[in-house]
Amino acid sequence: MAAGPPAGRKRVQNRMAEKFVAKASEMTDGDRRIVFVGDHEIGVFRHEGRYYAYSNFCLHQGGPACEGLTIAKVEERLRPDKTSQGLYFSETEMHFVCPWHGMEYDMKTGECVSDRKMKLKKYQVLEKGDEVYVVA
């Protein structure tokens, strides 16, 4: 039910385009860019020195999945006796959040964190010298 590129439109296979995203020197950790390649709308994140690129169409209702808040995963820690220690922000897992309804995605995999069978389309990111490209 998410929007995505128009259905039924013929895709030309094997003609992947490289789209310039930004100068690497201009993207710091936590930055993001939205780039458009034909019908593709792609969010490119820089997180802990690496780049991650995903479809900008949320799998819930088609919102701009990559344009919202980035925020660490919330964890509930249990003691050995199974009592709750409370809520904490993860030290290792970062999420990005669709601003329409708050659907959360794993920064490193694009998986929807409330149902990991659902996954945003992932795009390859290339670094050429000081330039960052996404392949679509």
Add this chain to the structure above:
Amino acid sequence: MDLIADRGRRVTVEELNTSRLLAHARKQAVQRKLDDMLIVDVDAHHYENENFKEFIPYMENDVLKQLTMQSIAKSRGGIMPQNVGYQDMGGRVTRYPMRGSEKTDEKGHLRDVQLGHRWMDAMSVDYSCLFPTGMLNIGMHPQKEMEVELCWAYNRWLTEEVMPNAENRFFSMLCLPFNDADEALRQVETFGGRKHVGGFMVTTVRNTGVQENQYMKVYRAIEERGLVLSFHSGPNWAEPIFKTCNRFLSVHALGFSWYNILHCTNWVINGMGERFPKLPVVWIESGLAWVPFLMQKLDHEYMLRPSEAPLLKKKPSEYMRDMYYSTQPMEIQDMQALECTFRMINAETQLMYSSDYPHWDFDLPSTISDLPFLTEKAKHNILGGTAARLFKLPPRNEKQKANLQKFGNLTAAA
């Protein structure tokens, strides 16, 4: 604009522009040709608290007005019952914290109207039934007379200043001061004939029984005028039973269903469907999954205890099928369950699309238009045809007119 994320980390997000935020909604509307279909949103909201200074002067009692004016001038006093809640999910739903950053034309329509038109245009919504936000808690106001005054002021402002200056795209079911039946009746008599008034709304977060004798004159007055009565639900963490919940998710999921389950039960079991057979009743913002549950539960009890519901001439579920329901927040997790729900509700004639925008769990029209089990007629009816008949709303273009005609929804709407 920066938002605060984990551990105080600042995340820069573009300033809010509703049209841009909803660009994908517009894309969906174009792909699905939704502009050709009359779409009516029977439950949308604005933030009336941002307009207190505009409508509080309409309060009638000088003393209560002075008390309220002074309170809002200082920006410290609370004039509405407040609820603990985290609708913005810690800023994850960015339109909440960024709302103030959106620019509107100071010389144009009222800001709420401009913002409303932006999201309506993005989603291809032609008409919206405008409801308040904070005032959904008005039923819990400790002062009956203040509930009356605030509803009166809001209803005057809405019908005299807001809806007449909104290109006829908003209508409302006006908020009733339900804790005072005499005053509720006066407001029906005063506002019931005004343009853009499709009916009256009772907020269901309250502790009064809808079957109490004092309300019969109110229902009769609404029915006589050919208007609609709706019940709008909400969450309430202060409700004793919900104090056991430690997460807003739980309170929100249960509360919105619970209050309508409660009042719908009293409505049906006390034979309101027999007493007011021509009064259209709409149950708003509880989603749909509760309806099959309640139909089965009440039928089961009624089969064994008809002596406690002597006014009924048919099963409770049949009365429930005579009433209307708004779609949002539609539980769309299990398609077979949803299809069963639609069948039990008689969705083709009894279900009406609602977005609940701008609230956090809004639904787009595509939640209906993309359902694989619906006929074209059902889609047209749910998205707007049924509401067009109920609220007598005309088409906004020739293709909408043709579609309304095709599915039998034009006669009363034109």
